[in-house]
Each structure stands twice: as structure tokens, then as C-alpha cells.
Amino acid sequence: MQVQEVIHNIETLPRLHEKNDLSYIKKVLAFLDNPQDKVKTIHITGTNGKGSTSYYLSNLIKKAGCKTGLFVSPYVERFNERIQLNNEQISDSDLIKGYNAISNAVTELKKADPKFNLVTFEFETALAFWYFSYKKCDYAVIEVGIGGQHDKTNVITPEVSIITTVGLDHEKIIGPTIEDIAREKSGVIKPRVPVVLGNVPDSVLDILIDKAKKESASVYLLGKDFVVSDQKNIVYQDQDEKMIFDKRPRSESYDLAVAYRVFKLLHLSLSPKKVQEALNNTQIPGRFDVIQKKPLIILDGAHNIQAITQLLNYVHELPAKKYKFLVGMMKDKDLKEVLALFNPQDQLYLTRIDYPRAAKWEDFKDAIKQKAIYDEDYKKLFDQLVNELQDDEVLVVTGSFYLVGALLNYWRHR
Structure with missing residues (x-):
């Protein structure tokens, strides 16, 4: 069996079960x-910042000399990116071997229950746990898919739990209110397992704190137990130390600080210089990803209100004569609300990739259509914008990791 056949088989499995539980x-x-019990894990949820925090933390643990697994979603460029060991993507041969192991388990379980099957994310999660156990990882950083309580990764008792932030996204699945979303995400908090909370809105903080108290889980809260500021540099401080890191966008400074606070809870040995090297050299795929410096081109997979707001705040602080945005979104996102966040002077270009969920021109409101230019061919529109871009202008590609991933691949092979 070829690896592309394996990936196709996984990605064409059903998306949802009739009942939303962890029994399968x-x-x-x-x-x-x-296998999930044979590796020490750190569990990460949050509306935004999960991926960045995961990469920062895994790099710190690896720098400390530990064999480190990483499970993230979605992938930006290729499927293998989702499951990593020491920053190396799972090999095609191990992916096939793991696929066969999970498929064999499903086949055997079908003998007792002919209707038994896994959905895509369950298969991917089982594959990740199998791989980390097979490779005898010391630690594995596990990012949830959606939510927390009912997420398919929520079968572990981690060393530390993390909730990066809480905002509106996936409201139809884990909402509809931000309070519902907070309660769902609080499901990663486990009995007597410390939890680190990032930039969580005050309106839902009590929900998370109450769950932690119920579980006798100690809480480490950004802004209270540790702080971070971003001026000329990122400055992290807690009661024990002060650390300075290279400048990054504000939302990234939160994720970096959370990752470092979690790392300290693991009591692994790493010098301040090595900590700085690990975090300063971390590049998160598709997140504030600068693919060209002059003229400046940034790719960022921001796809909800909170993430787009953070991205726009960062971009609009950059010195530029014009800000151009190439946006492609999924139609089940808050299209009207997200696109309303752009400034009137921003030049807005809309496109789509060949994907069933990708928004088409008719999915956008008339108010957006009046101020945006649309082209169905994302590669053609991207080329046009790149060729026309002046040195004092900025081009930002955003709206979904699917579009960002497609254009990263295109950029590197054009």
C-alpha cells in the first residue's frame, strides 16, 4: 500500500459518530x-494559540534532551506534519505501519460489532499514540482537535493541562455561547493535574477556575502567576525569574509565555541560554509566516474572530503605504463578522481553494462584495498580487490553514 492511499483512506472516513463520546x-x-498511557503527555486546548504553544513547548522539551512527540492539527503542508518526533515528521514507512496496526484493531473489533468504525480524527489520534509508544517517547505534546471534554484526544492523564484562550469558534459543535465553549474546554482539566491558563477572557475565567478547584488541580494564570510584555522584546517574569526573548506578535508572546511556564512545571534541566535558543528559533508553520521580506509577504492561518483580530492588530502596526489581504475562508465560519474587522482602507481580495467547505462568492454578503475583488483561481490571484506588490506595501494571506498550506506549497515549487 502506498502512503497516498493510506492518507486518502484516513481522510475519507466518516467525520462524526451518531453519539459524541470516547467509547470508540x-x-x-x-x-x-x-499506548497513550506509556508516554508522558501534555494536553493543550484553546480557541487560538494551540499550535504555537505546542511547537514552543515541544522545542523546549526536545532541547532538554528528551525524545519528544508532537501531535497537531490541522496540517499546513502535508499530512505527515501532524505527527512528529523531535521535529521530524512521521516517515511514510512508519505511517503505513501505524495505519496497518490501527486498521487491524478495527477489523478485529468489527468481529464483535459489525458497525464498529473510527472517524477520521479518531484514527489520526490512535495513530499518533501508537507511534509515540512505538518510538518510546519521553514526552508527547498533544493538541486537541476541537473542544476538550469530548475531543478524541481526551483519553490521557497528562503531566500538565493547558487552556490557551477561549473565544467563539466551532459554535455549532461546542457552543453556541462562549460559556458553553469554556465548559467544553475545561474538560482537559484532570484530578490533581496542574493547569496553565493563558489569555482567557474574564467573562469565562470562573468556569475554568471552578473546574480546577473541583478537580483539586493547581492553577497557573497568565497575568497573575506569571506575566509577559512585548515592547522591544518579549519579557517573561514569574516569582522566580525574568527572561527576555526576541520580539514576536503579541498573541505569540502569550503562547510563548504559557509554553515556558508549563516547561518549568516539568522540572527538566535547561539553562537560560538554551531556553532562549529553543524559543527564539521556533517557527510555527503557517502562523505569522514571513515568506518574503521585501516587499513583505506574510501567511497566517487565522480563521476566526479572535485570531483575525490579533493578526490585524499586528499587521496594522507595520509601516506600510498599503495593506493588501488575500482571504479564503470556510463557509461555516463567521464570514460577515470576520470580514467586518478589516479597515476601510485595507485592500481586500477573496478567493477559494477546491474544497467542499470553502466559501464561494455567493456565500459573502453584498456589503463585502462591494469592497472586495474576487477570483476563483487562488494561484492566479496570488501571482498577480505578488507581481504588483511595491516595496512599501504588505501582502497578507489569511482566512484558513487550507489556503495558507496550498499557497506555501505553491510558493516553494513555483
Whole structure:
């Protein structure tokens, strides 16, 4: 079996079960002798910042000399990116081997229950746990797919739990209110396992604090137990130390600070210089990704209100004569609300990739259509914008990781 066939088989599995629980993945993991229990894990949820925090933290743990697994979603450029070991993507041969192991488990379980099957994310999660156990990882950083309580990764008892932030996204699945979303994300808080909270809105902070108290989980809160500022540099400080890191966008400074606070809870040995090297050299795929400096071109997978707001705040602080945005979004996102965040002087270009969920021209409101230019061919529109871009202008590609991933691939092979 070829790796592309394996990936196709995984990605064409059903997306949802009739009931939203963890019984299916628990049965498969039990059949595999519970690989998730054989590796120390850190569990990360949050509306935004999960991926950045995961990369920062895994780089710190790796720098400390530990064999470190990383499970993230979605991938930006290729499927193998989702499962990593020491910053190296899972090989095609191991991906096929893991696929066969999970498929065999499903086949055997079908003998007792012919209707038994896994959905895509369950298969991917089981594959990640199998791989980390197979490779005898010391630690694995596990990013949830959606939510927390009912997420398919929520079968672990981690060393530390993380909630980066809480905002509106996936309201139809884990909402509709921000309070509902906070309660769902609080599901990663486990009995007597410390939890680190990032830039969480005050309106829902009590929900998370109350859950932590109920579980006797100690809480480390950004802005209270540790602080971060971003001026000429990022300055992290807690009661024990002060650290200075290279300048990054404000939202990234939150994620960096959370990752470092979690790392300190693991009590791994790493000098301040090595900590700085690990964090300063971390590049998160598709997140504030500068692919050209002059003229400046940035790719960022921001795809909800909170993430777009953070991106725009950062971009509009850059010295530029014009700000151009190439945006492609999924139609199940808050299109009207997100696109209303752009300034009137921003030049807005809309496009789509060949994907069933990708928004088409008719999905946008008339008010947006009046101020935006649309082209169905994202490569053609991107080329046009790049060729026309002046040295004192900025081009930002955003709206979805699907578009960002497609254009990263296109840019590197054009």
C-alpha cells in the first residue's frame, strides 16, 4: 500500500459518530494495549494559540534532551506534519505501519460489532499514540482537535493541562455561547493535574477556575502567576525569574509565555541560554509566516474572530503605504463578522481553494462584495498580487490553514 492511499483512506472516513463520546477510540486503544498511557503527555486546548504553544513547548522539551512527540492539527503542508518526533515528521514507512496496526484493531473489533468504525480524527489520534509508544517517547505534546471534554484526544492523564484562550469558534459543535465553549474546554482539566491558563477572557475565567478547584488541580494564570510584555522584546517574569526573548506578535508572546511556564512545571534541566535558543528559533508553520521580506509577504492561518483580530492588530502596526489581504475562508465560519474587522482602507481580495467547505462568492454578503475583488483561481490571484506588490506595501494571506498550506506549497515549487 502506498502512503497516498493510506492518507486518502484516513481522510475519507466518516467525520462524526451518531453519539459524541470516547467509547470508540477507547476500545481501539485498549486493543492496542493503551499506548497513550506509556508516554508522558501534555494536553493543550484553546480557541487560538494551540499550535504555537505546542511547537514552543515541544522545542523546549526536545532541547532538554528528551525524545519528544508532537501531535497537531490541522496540517499546513502535508499530512505527515501532524505527527512528529523531535521535529521530524512521521516517515511514510512508519505511517503505513501505524495505519496497518490501527486498521487491524478495527477489523478485529468489527468481529464483535459489525458497525464498529473510527472517524477520521479518531484514527489520526490512535495513530499518533501508537507511534509515540512505538518510538518510546519521553514526552508527547498533544493538541486537541476541537473542544476538550469530548475531543478524541481526551483519553490521557497528562503531566500538565493547558487552556490557551477561549473565544467563539466551532459554535455549532461546542457552543453556541462562549460559556458553553469554556465548559467544553475545561474538560482537559484532570484530578490533581496542574493547569496553565493563558489569555482567557474574564467573562469565562470562573468556569475554568471552578473546574480546577473541583478537580483539586493547581492553577497557573497568565497575568497573575506569571506575566509577559512585548515592547522591544518579549519579557517573561514569574516569582522566580525574568527572561527576555526576541520580539514576536503579541498573541505569540502569550503562547510563548504559557509554553515556558508549563516547561518549568516539568522540572527538566535547561539553562537560560538554551531556553532562549529553543524559543527564539521556533517557527510555527503557517502562523505569522514571513515568506518574503521585501516587499513583505506574510501567511497566517487565522480563521476566526479572535485570531483575525490579533493578526490585524499586528499587521496594522507595520509601516506600510498599503495593506493588501488575500482571504479564503470556510463557509461555516463567521464570514460577515470576520470580514467586518478589516479597515476601510485595507485592500481586500477573496478567493477559494477546491474544497467542499470553502466559501464561494455567493456565500459573502453584498456589503463585502462591494469592497472586495474576487477570483476563483487562488494561484492566479496570488501571482498577480505578488507581481504588483511595491516595496512599501504588505501582502497578507489569511482566512484558513487550507489556503495558507496550498499557497506555501505553491510558493516553494513555483
